[in-house]
Amino acid sequence: MAEQISIEIDGRTCEAAAGEMIIAVADREGIPIPRFCYHEKLSIAANCRMCLVEAEAGGRPFPKPVPACATPVAEGMKVQTRSAKALDAQRGTMEFLLINHPLDCPICDQGGECELQDVSMGYGEDVSRFSERKRVVKDEDLGPLIATDMTRCIHCTRCVRFGAEIAGVRELGATGRGEDMRIGTYVESAVAHELSGNVIDLCPVGALTSKPYRFTARAWELTSEEGIAPHDAVGSNLYLHIRGEQVMRVHPRDNEPVNETWISDRDRFSYEGLSSDTRLTEPLRKRADGTWEALDWQAALHLTADVLRGSDPDQIGWLMAPNATLEEAYLAQRLLRGLGGRHIDTRLRRQDFRGDRADPAVPWLGLPIAELERQQAVLVVGSDIRQEQPLLAHRLRKAVLDDAAVSFLNPYELALTHPARQLTAPPGRLSVRLAAVARALSASAEGAAGSLISGAQPAEAETRLAEELRAAGEQGRGLVLLGALAEADPDYTLLKELAYLVADAAGCRLGFLPVAANSVGAALAGAAPHLGPGAQALEAPGLDALAMITEPRQTYVLWGLSPELDLFDPSRAREALAGAAQVIGCSAFRTPDLEAACDILLPIAAFAETSGTFVNAEGRWQRFQGAVPPAGDARPGWKVLRVLGNILELDGFHYSSGKQVHDELAALCAQTRGGGAQVCDGGTQPDNARRGDYGLKQPLPAPDGLMRVGNVPIYAGDQTVRAAPALQHTPLAEPLALHLHPDTAAGLGLADGDAAEVAQGERHTVVPVVIDDAVAPGAARVPAAVPGSGVLGPAMGPIAVAKADASQLAATQMLGGQPA
Amino acid sequence: MSFRTAPLAVVHDVDKSTLLTPELRAEIDRHVGKYPPEWKQSAVMPALTLVQEHNGGWLTQDLMDQVAAYLDMPEVAVYEVATFYAMYDLEPVGRHKICVCNSISCMLGGAEALLEHVEARHGVAPGETSKDGKFTLKEFECLGACRHAPVVMVDQEYHECVTRDGIDKIISKLD
Numbered sequence A: 001m002a003e004q005i006s007i008e009i010d011g012r013t014c015e016a017a018a019g020e021m022i023i024a025v026a027d028r029e030g031i032p033i034p035r036f037c038y039h040e041k042l043s044i045a046a047n048c049r050m051c052l053v054e055a056e057a058g059g060r061p062f063p064k065p066v067p068a069c070a071t072p073v074a075e076g077m078k079v080q081t082r083s084a085k086a087l088d089a090q091r092g093t094m095e096f097l098l099i100n101h102p103l104d105c106p107i108c109d110q111g112g113e114c115e116l117q118d119v120s121m122g123y124g125e126d127v128s129r130f131s132e133r134k135r136v137v138k139d140e141d142l143g144p145l146i147a148t149d150m151t152r153c154i155h156c157t158r159c160v161r162f163g164a165e166i167a168g169v170r171e172l173g174a175t176g177r178g179e180d181m182r183i184g185t186y187v188e189s190a191v192a193h194e195l196s197g198n199v200i201d202l203c204p205v206g207a208l209t210s211k212p213y214r215f216t217a218r219a220w221e222l223t224s225e226e227g228i229a230p231h232d233a234v235g236s237n238l239y240l241h242i243r244g245e246q247v248m249r250v251h252p253r254d255n256e257p258v259n260e261t262w263i264s265d266r267d268r269f270s271y272e273g274l275s276s277d278t279r280l281t282e283p284l285r286k287r288a289d290g291t292w293e294a295l296d297w298q299a300a301l302h303l304t305a306d307v308l309r310g311s312d313p314d315q316i317g318w319l320m321a322p323n324a325t326l327e328e329a330y331l332a333q334r335l336l337r338g339l340g341g342r343h344i345d346t347r348l349r350r351q352d353f354r355g356d357r358a359d360p361a362v363p364w365l366g367l368p369i370a371e372l373e374r375q376q377a378v379l380v381v382g383s384d385i386r387q388e389q390p391l392l393a394h395r396l397r398k399a400v401l402d403d404a405a406v407s408f409l410n411p412y413e414l415a416l417t418h419p420a421r422q423l424t425a426p427p428g429r430l431s432v433r434l435a436a437v438a439r440a441l442s443a444s445a446e447g448a449a450g451s452l453i454s455g456a457q458p459a460e461a462e463t464r465l466a467e468e469l470r471a472a473g474e475q476g477r478g479l480v481l482l483g484a485l486a487e488a489d490p491d492y493t494l495l496k497e498l499a500y501l502v503a504d505a506a507g508c509r510l511g512f513l514p515v516a517a518n519s520v521g522a523a524l525a526g527a528a529p530h531l532g533p534g535a536q537a538l539e540a541p542g543l544d545a546l547a548m549i550t551e552p553r554q555t556y557v558l559w560g561l562s563p564e565l566d567l568f569d570p571s572r573a574r575e576a577l578a579g580a581a582q583v584i585g586c587s588a589f590r591t592p593d594l595e596a597a598c599d600i601l602l603p604i605a606a607f608a609e610t611s612g613t614f615v616n617a618e619g620r621w622q623r624f625q626g627a628v629p630p631a632g633d634a635r636p637g638w639k640v641l642r643v644l645g646n647i648l649e650l651d652g653f654h655y656s657s658g659k660q661v662h663d664e665l666a667a668l669c670a671q672t673r674g675g676g677a678q679v680c681d682g683g684t685q686p687d688n689a690r691r692g693d694y695g696l697k698q699p700l701p702a703p704d705g706l707m708r709v710g711n712v713p714i715y716a717g718d719q720t721v722r723a724a725p726a727l728q729h730t731p732l733a734e735p736l737a738l739h740l741h742p743d744t745a746a747g748l749g750l751a752d753g754d755a756a757e758v759a760q761g762e763r764h765t766v767v768p769v770v771i772d773d774a775v776a777p778g779a780a781r782v783p784a785a786v787p788g789s790g791v792l793g794p795a796m797g798p799i800a801v802a803k804a805d806a807s808q809l810a811a812t813q814m815l816g817g818q819p820a
Numbered sequence B: 001m002s003f004r005t006a007p008l009a010v011v012h013d014v015d016k017s018t019l020l021t022p023e024l025r026a027e028i029d030r031h032v033g034k035y036p037p038e039w040k041q042s043a044v045m046p047a048l049t050l051v052q053e054h055n056g057g058w059l060t061q062d063l064m065d066q067v068a069a070y071l072d073m074p075e076v077a078v079y080e081v082a083t084f085y086a087m088y089d090l091e092p093v094g095r096h097k098i099c100v101c102n103s104i105s106c107m108l109g110g111a112e113a114l115l116e117h118v119e120a121r122h123g124v125a126p127g128e129t130s131k132d133g134k135f136t137l138k139e140f141e142c143l144g145a146c147r148h149a150p151v152v153m154v155d156q157e158y159h160e161c162v163t164r165d166g167i168d169k170i171i172s173k174l175d
């Protein structure tokens, strides 16, 4: 702890830590000091000089005004922020800054919320003494998210420092000198980073603004509502800026333990999906000839209730998106179970459910998000973490900068912005490498894990990794994480068992990276075949998400998902849905696959249109209110379920508010706390302890051919983000393609740019080949959830690849990825 | 952490022995050796100077990228250095560089008149190269010899108290 000293600012005595900068102390005390380049989360550049103040230390005044952002405090220091000398210096700086500024506020998107505008109101003159020609800077195209007007730039370098320090990609720089200095990439390139949009907030002027929002509204026309991001499991805190009934843009809301002051581009720009023309806006019923007929809600709900009432409860399969709200998840399972049904699940992208009985009731991160950055060694098993959880990746990067050793075990090497050890193996073989780490830690076990461990031969990488984990474990700062690529693996249960063995042997904690905004909440709500509300284990589990497809049901309810993009095996899902008697789709979007599959479509409110709760990775319950009315005739999901419950005459569906639903579940969770579920409201759970043994006898046989790696690219994970156009035009939005290691490709006679036919069982399509030495040999990375991937089979599983004719490629692409 | 010490943005996974030439690498290594190992990038200026000399007096983007890769720096950090300092040229140049100081002492001492003279007499404006490719005329920041303003640097050689006749003579002597 730094020594506490006391200083005086504008005559007020302030406590400060030795070494703190004057501006930090003043900010804490609420004493305003103008600034442009200083930012709490960035290194100090002290290049704008706007923060000049007068100061004296030890009774001796500094000869010149000093920059408050770069002057450390000392005992007895006296600071004047508004003395004649300080104000004069600040006015002088302002005049210099405005010399080259175009003063084009009326046509600038930042107008009305511009730091330069605000500060110049306070410190600027109304007449400029500068009559020479102003400089003009050519704009660069930084891609579909960020608009540039570089003539307005005041060279504060916040964006440059953000790139280098936070994003970890130093793409922007200040080239040239003096009059010719400019901020840019020098070589025109689109900025491709999952956090890039934060420079829009950082830029104190209108040089970097939001391209999708540009020229659509003025700051003073907007009202601001609080929200929670609906995509990853961070649950970033948001401000939704609204005009009339429309979300115009999204900004981060500071919450240090969750998202600090950042949000990912996915959270920032996915609002565009809300006004997509693919929104479902009225209840629909399919006529016998396949055309749609609009219904009023009353009729639609009675029709739906009749379908549910008329179905054998055991024949109802309820598949729900893991970013449905806690209230929706809770009411859905109550409704289904009230009817006597059992099959409900939100774990849509998984194939191996053998561990359900032994899993911790609520697999969660295992520690508070903020503690990620304080780990000393972390092993991440099966996660493309930058794509899955951008802000958790940022926390891990901070740990690395603080000298942590971070290792990854994945089916392909990740593009990272920090040093890390990366081990790779194709799906189904990750367990072999993890067993080698366990072996290096002298872990032993029975059954499948035991036989893999005893047969393992740790190479140097695994041995070093094991040592790091053990050393960190001794400090209580070691962690093993399991991500979405592990979750989709054919041998996920074995991976989990090995991860537990490694964590136990090294004294590390074990955590899960829950896939979506409410994955943890879904378990708490009991929207899982093996869990009841409060995450209580059930004696007689229902069918899991995959089994509902492989053992087809007569009636399906699809909640908030598109079957061809959100389910593990889209082809089998299509068959199962086609064979069902009735399919009810509750969705905010109207997609071709939903239209093909469903008999009834009920429009439910999307993100920002409904109240609800998300429980994030660290078990934090975050409740939010609806900020805008739902599109068209759509209704909040929880209300739809409430009315259905009442029509079906189920007990206890007379809720008067969503809050009441929330409170009921929260009380249940508090009760079951002792009963093994170990959950609590707003807090975190004590551990991720297994409830039993996985008891696997044999590892799966080694795959004898290529294995598909169907990763879910960053902007493909859910309906809303897929409907957001700007994100879909970024370089991070991956198209369907076959990525192969050069050796694998050579063995198949394929070269970069060739066309290849990829086949899973009967299902096949033609895709372009990309040679990529990041992919593990023996793996074929063909992303899931992207347009055209719906014709394929399991996201992770055997795949056959053969050279195809380039003309076939053109044909498939013309048909939007559908096979000819 | 500052952005100067932030870990590399671009991991250059190239084989360093394929960059530049063996001689250049040896020379650059000599400069790298003067700094602590984690401050390799301190050698960027001598490295750029060496590479520029080797390339007939100017730098291409590809050469800057190779220097970045060789010193494990983000490319843009090399562009920043190369665009900041007047001694690096990013476009083809003549056989010689005539650098006229434009800073305060030389300006008062008649540097502007020198530049105008060269433009009128030889048809070469600052930043341009003579048609015969003999020389490139450049404006330079203070050359550090203000006492004998105006100062002109021709390649590596200083000429002080230069007059119009003087600069004509200098030019005529160049090959």
Ligand code: SF4
Residues within 6 Å of the ligand: A152, A153, A154, A155, A156, A157, A158, A159, A160, A183, A202, A203, A204, A205, A207, A208
């Ligand atoms: S673009 Fe904005 S953030 Fe970047 S240096 Fe210029 S004013 Fe600062």
Ligand code: FES
Residues within 6 Å of the ligand: A034, A035, A036, A037, A038, A045, A046, A047, A048, A049, A050, A051, A052, A067, A068, A069, A070
């Ligand atoms: S804020 Fe202090 S110099 Fe810019």
Ligand code: FES
Residues within 6 Å of the ligand: B101, B102, B103, B104, B105, B106, B107, B141, B142, B143, B144, B145, B146, B149, B150, B151
């Ligand atoms: S001003 Fe020309 S040498 Fe210094």
